[in-house]
Amino acid sequence: MAADLHCHTKLSDGSVGIEDLIVIAQKSGIDTIAITDHDCLAGTVRGQVIGKRYGVTVIPGVEISAFDFETGKKVHILSYLADVPDRLEGICKRTSVARKRAGQIMMLKVASRFPITSDFIISHASGSTNLYRQHIMHALMDAGYTDKIFGELFHALFDPESETNILAPTKYPSVEEAITEVHSAGGIAVLAHPVKSNLIKDIDRYIDMGLDGIEVWHPSAGEADIQLLTQICKNKKLLLTGGSDFHGIYGESAVTLGSCSTPQEHLDKLLGYKAKKKRAMRRAQKEAQAAGE
Secondary structure, eight states: OOEEEEEOOTTTTOSSOHHHHHHHHHHTTOOEEEEOOBTOOTTHHHHHHHHHHHTOEEEEEEEEEEEETTTTEEEEEEEEOOSSGGGGHHHHHHHHHHHHHHHHHHHHHHHHHSSOOHHHHHHTTTTOSSOOHHHHHHHHHHTTSOSOSSSHHHHHHHOTTOTTOOOOOOOOOBHHHHHHHHHHTTOEEEEOOTTTTTOGGGHHHHHHTTOOEEEEEOTTOOHHHHHHHHHHHHHHTOEEEEOOOBOGGGSSSOOOTTSSOBOHHHHHHHHHHHHHHHHHHHHHHHHHHHHHO
């Protein structure tokens, strides 16, 4: 069976709760998902417990926000199957605090520009660990200033090129730090949606930093992109993953759960990856010992 390894819930910038997400997966015939909320591990344990109730395997994950200081690009690193997820709390908390500060600044700017209150905006982030752009836009929708989350008003407020943007700077860790932190937690580091983030030319540098895999199947990737990314993974011996990047109504376009997924063959490779690496490490150590004798 296929697995959707990139899903968001209300805990970050998704519109659907954990249990509802799992029910949608079950009713859609998807037996494996990964909850990968932005810089948030809060749904991992609860997701696995609820998943067992519905017969859906929930792989522990998180999407870590990072920044490529060489190119000036935002980069997302998906972490899967961390042995000690608590070790990721530090990097997640630092980003969460920075995002909260930026969110408060943007919220105050919106409240001064439109006849709505900060409390009204905050109410739309109920259940989330932070305030995201989608929450601000949802508040403006309810106030009648737009009929969609992503549209002209969104770009006016959140496009860096817009003269009327309300963006506030947010400090993110470097890509190398994000990958290192994932590995220190015993996790697997996968580059999220390289086509959407325009990162294909940067992949080699991320591999040198220890990247384990690439999200090949994603709504932003066309057939030619998938072929190119698959070939890169094959040449560099990287894992291949896929996911819908599901956000519910908070997504940039209508995307159904499971619309992009990880084939069983590659899910099996992901699940067996750490054991394979440990075996390879033990072999290398034995060979080194034999060579030294």
